Every structure is written in C-alpha cells, then in structure tokens.
Amino acid sequence: MAGAYDGSYSDGRTAAMHEVVAQARGDGLHINSKTGDFEEHWRYGDVRAIDPPRSDIPFRLTSQTMPDARLSVNSAEFVADLRHQAPQLFLTGLAQPTLRRNIALIILALCALGLLLWQGMPHLSAPLAHLVPAQWAQNIGETYRSRIISGAPVCNDASGTAALAVMTRRLTNSLSPPLNVDVIVADKAQVNAFALPGGHIVIMRGLLEKAGSSDEVAAILAHEIGHVSHRHPLQMGIHVAGIGMMVDLFTGEGSSLMEMAGEVGGLLLLLNYSRDMEREADAYGRKLMGTAGLSTGAMARFFARLKPEGKKGGNGAENGGGYFSSHPPLEERIDAATKLETGQSVLNNADWMALKNICG
Amino acid sequence: MNDDAASPLELPPLTLQQRGRAGALAPIVLLNTFLNIITLSIYRFWGKTKVRQYLWRQTYFMDEPLEYSGSGGELFKGFLAAAFLVLLPMAVVSNLAETYLEIESTAFAAFSVLFYIVVYSLIGMAIYRARRYRLSRTAWRGIRGGMRGSSGQYAVRYLLLWALTLITLGWAYPWMRQTLFARLMGETTFGNRPFLVVAKLWPLYRIFSACWLGSFLMFAAGMIWLTVYSHNDNEFKVVWTADISFWLIAVLWFLPIPVALLWYRAHEINHFAKATTIMGVSFEMKAGFWNLSGLVSINFLIIICSLGFGIPFAQLRTFRYFCDHLTIQGNLTPEWIEQTRMEAPTIGEGLADAFDLGAV
Known part of the structure; x- marks a missing residue:
C-alpha cells in the first residue's frame, strides 16, 4: 500500500496553491485536495519530473495532460514510492532520451560544420574566385x-x-x-x-x-x-x-x-x-x-x-x-x-x- | 494528517530569495567549459540552459522555486535561424559594399549609416525577443511570464533614443533609459497580469546632471592641466611633472565616467523599482554606489580571470544582489493570477546570442 504524503498543488489555471495529499499507487499518481474540492489522477505515462529529485529543493511533478499544473512534495519516502512505481522518471545519464537526442544533435551539427568546411568551401571557392x-x-x-x-x-x-x-x-x-x-x-x-x-x-x-x-x-x-x-x-x-x-x-x-x-x-x-x-x-x-x-x-x-x-x-x-x-x-x-x-x-x-x- | 484542512492556506511572506551557491554551480560550469571546448563551443546552448535551470530553481518567490523550462535545442535553433537568416546575409552585404564602393565615397558613407541603423535596430529587437523567450520559459507555480508588446516597436525606440543620446552628448540618456525600461517592464506579464510602470523623469535628471557636469569639469580640468604643462619649457619642471601628469590625467579622465555611471545606475535601479507595480504590489530596491561597485567590479574580475568561462558565477552574484536588495510590499492574491494566453515563441533568442547580449 502506497503511503500518503502532504504536498502542495497548483492546477496551472491560476497561481493559487492548494494543500493536497499525494499517493503513488499502482494505477498512477493520485492527488487529493485536503479540502475535498478536487482530485486528480495522473497516469505514470503522462507524469514528468520538473527537475531530478534533489535534496535542496522539493520534488516537482507535472503531467502531460495538464502541463501547467505542478505537484510539489517534499518527502524522500514519496520519491522512493514513485521510483518504485515509475522508474522511467528517474533515468540518469545516457539513459535519458532527451540527452541522447541532444548529443546526436550536437554531433550532427559538428559533422555538418566539418562537411561544409572541408567539402563545401573548396567547391564554392573555385567559382567564387573567378567572380x-x-x-x-x-x-x-x-x-x-x-x-x-x-x-x-x-x-x-x-x-x-x-x-x-x-x-x-x-x-x-x-x-x-x-x-x-x-x-x-x-x-x-x-x-x-x-x-x-x-x-x-x-x-x-x-x-x-x-x-x-x-x-x-x-x-x-x-x-x-x-x-x-x-x-x-x-x-x-x-x-x-x-x-x-x-x-x-x-x-x-x-x-x-x-x-x-x-x-x-x-x-x-x-x-x-x-x-x-x-x-x-x-x-x-x-x-x-x-x-x-x-x-x-x-x-x-x-x-x-x-x-x-x-x-x-x-x-x-x-x-x-x-x-x-x-x-x-x-x-x-x-x-x-x-x-x-x-x-x-x-x-x-x-x-x-x-x-x-x-x-x- | 491535518483535520483543520479547510482553513485557507497561510500565505508566505512576499520575498524573493536566491539560494544558489557558487559551490553547487561549479560542477555545472566546469562540465560546460569542458564540453564547450571539445564541441567548438556548440555545446554552449545546452550549457547555458543548465546554468539557467540552476539559477531559476534556486530563486524562491514566496518560498516557492521558479522554474526554467527552456531547452538547449530551442536556443540552438534560434541561433541557426539568426546566423543564416540575419548574420550571414549581413556579412555578405557588407563585404560586397566594401568591395564595390570606394571607401571614401558618399555612397559608402550612406551604406555605413544604413548598416548601423540595421544593426542597432536588430540589437533592440534582440533584447526584446530574448526577454520574451526567457519569460515564456519561466514559471512560478506553473504560471508563465511573457511580453505582450512588439519587438519591432521596441527596436524603433531603441534606435531613435540611442541616436538622440549621441546627438545630445548624453543628455537624452535618462529619458532613453526610462522609456526603454517602461516598455520592457510595462509590457512584461506574469500570467494574465501586466506589470505597471509609472515614473517621473526629473529625479533621474537631478542625478544625471550632477554626474554629467562633474565628469565634464574633471575632463576640462585635465585639458587645462595638459595645456599649462605643454607650455612649460623649463626642462627640470617637465621631468618633475611628467609622473604627476600621467596620474592626474588618468584620474581626471578615466575615473569620472565609471564612477558617475555606477552612482547614476544605483539611483536608477531604485527609481525603476519604485516605479513598478503589479496587482497593487510594489517594489523597493536598496542599491547603493558601494554595493553596486562591489558587484560590478568583482563580476568583472571573475569574468576576466576565467576567460569568460566564469560568467555563470557573475550571473549568480547578480541574481543574489537583486534578491538581497529587493523588498516587496503589498498583498498578493495568487488566485487572481491566471495562466497567460499568449503564445510562447518556439525558438530561442538567436539574435541576442549573435550580438552577444548574453544577459543571463
């Protein structure tokens, strides 16, 4: 049974902050308002971490279904629960698809630059020289x-x-x-x-x-x-x-x-x-x-x-x-x-x- | 769990804090420096993003961290767009002009003027667009910032006011600064809420005229000394005064402008802060000549000594300076701040990168 953790939540429509209880359950992340006004259910496939978990700032999450909404929970146990349920949120190093894409992009840019310099320039410079x-x-x-x-x-x-x-x-x-x-x-x-x-x-x-x-x-x-x-x-x-x-x-x-x-x-x-x-x-x-x-x-x-x-x-x-x-x-x-x-x-x-x- | 949850969430005090530490920034900067070198500096877009993410998430407004959601890829695309659509054509055109026009002809002079007009307008445009990009990637409780005006209109004012400042030997400077600030800040939004700027001009002119006249008198005194000195044909005296002249001229000519500028700037920062409000919330800065000089000179040393690679440390210091010297008064009702409906730019600040306007 997943633990319930105090957190704060803003829905992305206004800057108002609500006290909530967050639970990392088997079917997704459940966010329940302490006042009972609302509840949200984020599937793990949609959940994104704003930053990787760090000791010096609260752990912040959002969902692709509500990209402006923010859930902020300051609890290492919650992070552990979530890591258990949705390990893909915690990829580091080369396992992150965005990092791999960025590296590919940089290498591509370097290659394009190199190609331009070593192949493009000689071909361009000969006709230009006559102009x-x-x-x-x-x-x-x-x-x-x-x-x-x-x-x-x-x-x-x-x-x-x-x-x-x-x-x-x-x-x-x-x-x-x-x-x-x-x-x-x-x-x-x-x-x-x-x-x-x-x-x-x-x-x-x-x-x-x-x-x-x-x-x-x-x-x-x-x-x-x-x-x-x-x-x-x-x-x-x-x-x-x-x-x-x-x-x-x-x-x-x-x-x-x-x-x-x-x-x-x-x-x-x-x-x-x-x-x-x-x-x-x-x-x-x-x-x-x-x-x-x-x-x-x-x-x-x-x-x-x-x-x-x-x-x-x-x-x-x-x-x-x-x-x-x-x-x-x-x-x-x-x-x-x-x-x-x-x-x-x-x-x-x-x-x-x-x-x-x-x-x- | 708290049973008293129905009570409204107590609002934290209205503070802006920068909690970043140079020690925590150092690994990011070191890695960036290394990657910049091995990628011929193409990594800089991603590196800059990493630094911003750090600076932003360590900036707390009402105890809640800001968030930077820009990406290196966006900056890179912005750079490519600026490089190939703006810089390359400009380089080609100026090269052609230098080739085909006589350097001392009126045609070349006209071209040069036109070229400067284009460059200065582009700089104005770049400043505005870079700010728009950064604000659109800045969020607090999921609510984003933005710029609601047009970069073209800003560019026109930027160009004309700078020209006017040159023509008036600097006397239009405070007017230029205030007009441009009022445009930048007054068109800044947080969610759906605009900042308001209402400022009088004369307090700036009081300081400015003192700075201008003071610098002018020192400069004139240097001129008079030089004239007297150069008419002194007594050889003994010439030798005796040579050293003194050097230092005297150095002090009279090269010290006043930076000192006056810092003095003026400290006043200006406070003046601009006082003029700004959002939803009835007001700001007060306590910048002073000495603390601003400390910030600027140490930042300068950091950047010079690190060959530019230490810029993020200077940025952290600047962030902290503003946060430490700022007080915010009033009652903010976060519920009233709704999410912005403006479209965010899809690519980032290429022009600003091209013109080296790397504010942050």
Whole structure:
C-alpha cells in the first residue's frame, strides 16, 4: 500500500496553491485536495519530473495532460514510492532520451560544420574566385604580401630588378590574354616562393641563393605564375575567409581561445595548396618554360638540389618547408619535370649574378 | 494528517530569495567549459540552459522555486535561424559594399549609416525577443511570464533614443533609459497580469546632471592641466611633472565616467523599482554606489580571470544582489493570477546570442 504524503498543488489555471495529499499507487499518481474540492489522477505515462529529485529543493511533478499544473512534495519516502512505481522518471545519464537526442544533435551539427568546411568551401571557392574583381584581388594580395614578408625589406637593387623583369617578361610574353604579375624578392633566408591574389608573387632571397642557375629560378617563377593563372591564391583566400566566417558564426560568443585557433588555422591553410593545385601549377609551369624555349628540366634540378635536405625531415626556414609540405612527392615531380629537356638559359651570366645579388 | 484542512492556506511572506551557491554551480560550469571546448563551443546552448535551470530553481518567490523550462535545442535553433537568416546575409552585404564602393565615397558613407541603423535596430529587437523567450520559459507555480508588446516597436525606440543620446552628448540618456525600461517592464506579464510602470523623469535628471557636469569639469580640468604643462619649457619642471601628469590625467579622465555611471545606475535601479507595480504590489530596491561597485567590479574580475568561462558565477552574484536588495510590499492574491494566453515563441533568442547580449 502506497503511503500518503502532504504536498502542495497548483492546477496551472491560476497561481493559487492548494494543500493536497499525494499517493503513488499502482494505477498512477493520485492527488487529493485536503479540502475535498478536487482530485486528480495522473497516469505514470503522462507524469514528468520538473527537475531530478534533489535534496535542496522539493520534488516537482507535472503531467502531460495538464502541463501547467505542478505537484510539489517534499518527502524522500514519496520519491522512493514513485521510483518504485515509475522508474522511467528517474533515468540518469545516457539513459535519458532527451540527452541522447541532444548529443546526436550536437554531433550532427559538428559533422555538418566539418562537411561544409572541408567539402563545401573548396567547391564554392573555385567559382567564387573567378567572380572577384581584379582590383579587389589586388588589394587582398597586397595585404597578404605584407603579412607574409612581415617587415622584411623588399630587395630593389636596380640591375637585379631589371634582370627579374627580363625573366618575368620572357615567361609571360607568350601569354594571351596577357597575365598581370608583380614579382618581388623579399630579403628573407627561407627557400620559398609564394603566389598571392592579384598576381603578386614573392620570391624569398634564400631561394635565389639555393638556385644553381637562372633557369631554376625561372622554373619556380613559372610554377607560381601557374598558380596565378589558375587563380589558386584567391581561391585559398576565399576558402580561408569562408572558414573564418563559419568559425565566427559557430563560436559566436567567441572565447579568445577559439578565435586564436581560427586565426592560426586560417593562415596555415592560406599557404597550403592542395596537391591537385600544385600539379596544375607544375603542368602550367612546364608549358610556360617550353613555350619560352627554356629548359624544362630546371625545375627537376632545383628539386634535386633540395632533396637531400628534405630527406633529413627538417621543416625549418633553411630548407624551404613550404615546398615540401604541400607539394607532390618529390620523386614524382622530378620524374615529370625531367621528361622534357631542351632550351637555353633565360638570363645571361651578368644578369643572373645581378639577380642573385638583388638584395645587395 | 491535518483535520483543520479547510482553513485557507497561510500565505508566505512576499520575498524573493536566491539560494544558489557558487559551490553547487561549479560542477555545472566546469562540465560546460569542458564540453564547450571539445564541441567548438556548440555545446554552449545546452550549457547555458543548465546554468539557467540552476539559477531559476534556486530563486524562491514566496518560498516557492521558479522554474526554467527552456531547452538547449530551442536556443540552438534560434541561433541557426539568426546566423543564416540575419548574420550571414549581413556579412555578405557588407563585404560586397566594401568591395564595390570606394571607401571614401558618399555612397559608402550612406551604406555605413544604413548598416548601423540595421544593426542597432536588430540589437533592440534582440533584447526584446530574448526577454520574451526567457519569460515564456519561466514559471512560478506553473504560471508563465511573457511580453505582450512588439519587438519591432521596441527596436524603433531603441534606435531613435540611442541616436538622440549621441546627438545630445548624453543628455537624452535618462529619458532613453526610462522609456526603454517602461516598455520592457510595462509590457512584461506574469500570467494574465501586466506589470505597471509609472515614473517621473526629473529625479533621474537631478542625478544625471550632477554626474554629467562633474565628469565634464574633471575632463576640462585635465585639458587645462595638459595645456599649462605643454607650455612649460623649463626642462627640470617637465621631468618633475611628467609622473604627476600621467596620474592626474588618468584620474581626471578615466575615473569620472565609471564612477558617475555606477552612482547614476544605483539611483536608477531604485527609481525603476519604485516605479513598478503589479496587482497593487510594489517594489523597493536598496542599491547603493558601494554595493553596486562591489558587484560590478568583482563580476568583472571573475569574468576576466576565467576567460569568460566564469560568467555563470557573475550571473549568480547578480541574481543574489537583486534578491538581497529587493523588498516587496503589498498583498498578493495568487488566485487572481491566471495562466497567460499568449503564445510562447518556439525558438530561442538567436539574435541576442549573435550580438552577444548574453544577459543571463
């Protein structure tokens, strides 16, 4: 026989509180007014607990048939009686269906976000890159460029600059429609080169020092022009901006931790072309070298020069980590680049020396 | 059992108490922090709900706990709606404007003004809607709260009054505050019963003008000191006064506004409480400069030191502050408060989340 417990009850129609007696019987919860005004019978299937039972607050119940009604009983024995009759009211942890649903919802949201970032963005960014006006691309490129060279001086020795212009013209002359590229050498020790939105190309001094001939530099330049021609930098820029926007959206109440993660991730990604993009740029670069009547094997020679250092597994500034991290396996690229071997040098010896010493 | 049950239930005193403890809140906050980090903060909607459930159920009106019935899923849906229907289009539009309009053109200026108008209206709307959502999920004895006005009308006033406050160098501030409070509070309902707000404006202006003039005089004094100091060409004196100048300017320029604001706010809180009634029940707050400063500065420290994760502790302190300093007078007849007939919003405060208006 279930015990009878004092409780208070409000029917959900007004805020009036009534003294009642509650009993957890076999057929459901019985609530009887002490004044005899009313009685309620809630079946266990309809009963819901407002909060799980806690020692610091009275145990409150409602029924799905009267969702605004509240029964409040401050008695551990009553809770025990009810637990015996309707254990489903006392599920904890993963046994609660709402918790399981919420977890599913969160995982789904995370997956959707991930899918959007990794699949949606690349597909969106390519067509978008072609819609961006040239002036905008120029401006973005300039911003990125100053960020990448981060305060390092731009090398501007007059004869070196002239030699660089000769090399650039030689490569881009044959292009129709003409392609606008703006090549600078930054005074940094890294063996690296970047293509940026708006046709900006940055070659680091370290790369000039490492190169054995002007053709090797021309091959790298042709490769970067390939990126420019395919609008890869802009595509990555949009990709990163999109990711930044999504991260901002989702982390909304941005803790600075999340913002930092987003920022760092974005910058890393910006210079990290996909392998397909690198292959496209490689093919384009080879074609450009061929059209200009230059040695298409130069690329291979340059990579061969890098290779032993790359094998050491270092990723530091000295061996041009950028070129190893994202570019197709070296062997494959050397193979692809050695297949064609013709042509003459892009710069005469004096010009090549001038270019090498462009940073003074 | 009591045979004397026919006697009417004795009404508990009209008190509002916050019985929550930081120690009991801590496990909830810790778990939320952990889950926020591993879910890239998507868990925050559910976490916020858990905190609210705690704060609400530890708030006792007439010895009966409040109840928060909102869910994380509702907040999440509200967020998705705001993100994709409002924020994303706005981000796209502003990006396009920055791209296609000259930054220094009149067209861009016009766009910027329009953009701010939209943002400020949305903020006003967000404040109102968030309040509506929270009240509709707040129940006492099963009776829910609500907002009976329109968020659009509130948004218009919010925008215009803020603009007026800027134009009048702050002199419209008390009027703005009181008008907005009267709208928010005067359109708040508890069950079918509205709150009433009847307030005079001049008591606020008495305090405000003292605050404004005081701050202005201090600022002017700083300006005068700087002018005198900069015309002092005696080198010895310059060195001697440099330190003093720094501290003097710091005190004269940066101290008055927070101090004046806190002083004004303490008066304002008391003034607003006095102006509010419901069913003949009146309120009195005893906020003062020192206790309010204590609340605000310690909350500030809590939030800063915890990188924002400790916000719930600050909220608990704010709740307790209001409950501790509030006295309620009059006779409340709960039977006269009937359940609200207003429809509750189905999704939660997405806009407020988007604009970071996380009051609670």
